[in-house]
Amino acid sequence: MLFNLTTFNLVRFLREDVPTVAENETDKEKMTAFKAWRHGDFLCRNYVLKGLDNSLYKVYDPMTTAKLLWESLERKYKLKKFILGKFLDYKMMDSKSVMSQVQEMQLILHDLHVEGNEMSESFQVAEIIEKLPPLWKDFKNYLKHKCKGMGLEDLIVNFTLRRIAESNPNLKGTKAYGRRIKLG
Secondary structure, three states: OHHHHHHOOOHHHHOOOOOOOOOOOOOHHHHHHHHHHHHHHHHHHHHHHHHOOHHHHHHHOOOOOHHHHHHHHHHHHHHHHHHHHHHHHOOOOOOOOHHHHHHHHHHHHHHHHHOOOOOOHHHHHHHHHHOOOHHHHHHHHHHHHHOOOOOHHHHHHHHHHHHHHHHOHHHOOOOOOHHHOOOO
16 A cells, blocks of 8 residues: 555655645635645545455545544554564563563453454463473473363463472472472
8 A cells, every 4th residue: 555655646645734724815825735735635545445445444434634544544453463463473481480471471462452352262372382481391281281171360370380389399299290280
């Protein structure tokens, strides 16, 4: 879309505000410039609308200028893609605590929810398990087998129990240690 608008020399209307002209303006030069701007904005706005899916046309048609239309589209689609990409590209590292990284992912998921981008809880759980760092390989395999029906809260409880078991040397060798942690 930007390429087409640039080709037609209309891209400036995506950034410019409506010029102000008084109703009783008599200066022909100012009125001609204003009419030329309105015509260019009309063309730009309608090229953008023409590029939308028919189902979106009625949603965005009320936008009165190309700038308002473009800003609305950017807010709707650019931000969602950015946040979703941030979630999908997130990689956990062994050098940071898993719990702090899970909390970072929860914040990203919250941002997705706020933007109206819903995904199933089972998908979220599977994605978080898949992103576990390499040192958690055995626990990751354990969770993969157990994750059917596991919610986000259950997953976090599993992480917490694992962290407690690893930090308590008295639990080593018991069933509560490592990947053998069981939830009630």
